[in-house]
Amino acid sequence: MIDTRPLFRIALTVPSVIDLGATPLGTRKIANVSGGSFEGERLRGSVVPAPGGDWILARPDGAMILDVRLLLKTDDDQLIYMSYRGVRHGPPDIMARLNRGEAVEPGSYYFKIQPVFETASPRYDWLNRVMAIGNGQRLPSGPVYDVFEVL
DSSP: OOOEEEEEEEEEEOOEEEEEEEETTEEEEEEEOOEEEEEOSSOEEEEOSSSOEEEEEEOTTSOEEEEEEEEEEETTSOEEEEEEEEEEEOOHHHHHHHHTTOOOOGGGSEEEEEEEEEOOOSTTGGGGGOOEEEEEEEETTEEEEEEEEEO
């Protein structure tokens, strides 16, 4: 059993996705993250509009591999770099609905992330030593994640 405690919920705004097409590794897409917000018991704030993005690889087996880099700004003006790898997959009909921007029940597909944090802020220095995991769901406006600290 792995013990966790909630760290925050983060919602990202993704207005555009560029499709690079089929590469030797799969179909590559790059999503612009234009903002968002996060809120938890120990920290809250906004996602800085730039730089930020998701370098998505849609593999031939149907899994989408996420490679995301974000800059978070806390409500007390501290900066935190957050990056994560993730995996999203599910039944082809569910994934097709997600790709069309339709609302889909979060439990009908797999969507997990492994965030890592980096900051120079003394107040949030503890994040530099946290292992985290998260559950995601894809809304038409962008992904939403519940992020947990592994204890």
